[in-house]
Amino acid sequence: MDKRYQVFISSTFVDLTEERREVMQALLEMDCMPSGMELFPAANEDQWTLIKGVIEQSDYYLVILGGRYGSMTAEGISYTEKEYDYAVARGIPVMGFVVADPEGIPVKKTDKNEAAARKLDDFRAKVQTRMTKDWRDGPDLAGKVVLGLTHLIKKHPRPGWVRGNEAMTPETKVKIAELEAKIAQFEKKEIETDATTASQIDKAFAHGSEHTDILLKHKGFRSYQAEEEDGLLNYTWDEIFEVLGPFMIDEAPEPALRQTFDNHMLNDIQNASDDEGWETRWSRESAEITDRSWGAILVQLRALKLITNGTKKRTASDKAVYWKLTPAGDDYLVTLRAVPSEAIQKLD
Template sequence: MDCMPAGMELFPAGNDDQWTLIKGVIEQSDYYLVVLGGRYGSVTEEGVSYTEKEYEYAVELGIPVMGFVPADMDEIPVGKTDKNDASAQKLDEFRVKVQKRMTKEWKNAEDLGSKVTRGLMHLIKNHPRPGWVRGDQAMTSETKVQIAELESKIAKLEKQEIETGKSAASEIDRSFAHGDEEVEVTLVRKGYDIDYEMIEEHGVLKYTWDEIMEALGPSMIEEVDEPSLRKTFNRHMLSEIQADPEGWRSGMTGESAVISDKSWGSIIVQLRALRLIATGTKKRTVSDKAVYWKLTPAGDDYLVALRAVASSARAHD
């Protein structure tokens, strides 16, 4: 049937322990067929037969499975059945487990061959799987050409996207509040009093948008994740409070300042609206769920104008 069986008797000898080898073969298989006879088979250290352990692993992986069980256990010759009552009991329990899924009963070798053929055809039709191809057919010359063409198109589109982004963010949008216009930032300040009890106080700080840009901008010259950016602003607020503690409780130790979610969201939205920042574009690992921010060309120019120091000679001229 143009299939490659991977039965236990075909496994090569290797340095890996037996179960590791078996798992690897199952993981690479498209279908799992289990044929039950009159014996439970060799068991693992846990007392479970390798066949049952294989079956459970295939089910766990979601591989389509089909079982083939004897139509009449009494017809199996005594020499081909378990003489141990405990093993016979485990075989009965395993057979019940297998019969909860798709199964066929077989009477003899010829009947089994016929049932396996029809069963496998059913699985292939109703549960299509990747299958295998010859190595020399996996990458044809036509496929290579198609991939090259697609890569070329992707490169062009990425270039266009970058150029479009640069032109769109080459100047800030001055229709939104910026520069010396002020915004109130709400925060929570925490610390410990003389008795080492936690103190928490809520307050407000006023900043101009230029001050916010000066505080955050340097961190976004290269792409930075939002949690780190937010911590930078928290440290900036704490420094402001410590430099001018009027209106805040004194005598605290272990201080920290945390901007409210609402104020932080407003800052990010405003800087985006001004076209000063944009989301990062570098590729990250799948596990990295953080949002990254970076300065736009307009944001970089704006920051330089804010932070750069003019030459004294030029200023004198």
């Protein structure tokens, strides 16, 4: 797999501009991804959070020391040293590159402040306790970075970055296949458990020939004028279940079930006798169950253990709630709707 490593370059900036350019070019030629202060605006505390995040995402950390200690934080430590300490604390492989001849650095590229110079000496000594290389100029530094980083990669392998289409290794594919097999086993076990569940409804709740009132709105048009009236129809729970149950043998979306019941109520209204009080002179009629009554039907059928939520996978755009029969609901529907044998009917 072709990996690319992110390499954080830490140093003072103004005095090492050319050297940093040489190093970044060398890293790019190694197919590495250099990162460093070029990515950030002027140093401040808010920016430190961003810098920490980039260091954490880096595979390797390189620090380049020249003749300046650099701008300091409120704690009196330079940002370069603060970055170095953070990389070490995070366990990121580090390598230092220290100028070979500090005395030969032009005065304009050194600290005039004696306190800063002492801090630089201390920092240089700290860096030299780990893997370091001396450098003399930009090209020499770039060459030593290539050699040093190559050694660092061999000695301390890191995750690196890969293209998305190359990230799926054979090992990962095997693990995914194993997980999919386990999921299939759990799903099969769940189905088998459901299938062996006792097919009994909970008769502690109203059911069968017990009645319930269903509130609805009856709508239509008369002389092109929209009209509507509130009313109710009375059904037994068996009648309600006989209407809805067959559509939930598989799984059905709730809006479709509700429309099915609306159509059933409209048919009952249109076939009702005149003395039942429904308006009969409308055109383009419809019936709509109220939210309250529809919710009551769903709650009751669930309480009776006749229906449960659907479990099939849907597309992300499908926001509907799906319902299906439980084993108890399926058995109960068969007793309601199945036609007995003529031979048995004759015996009866």
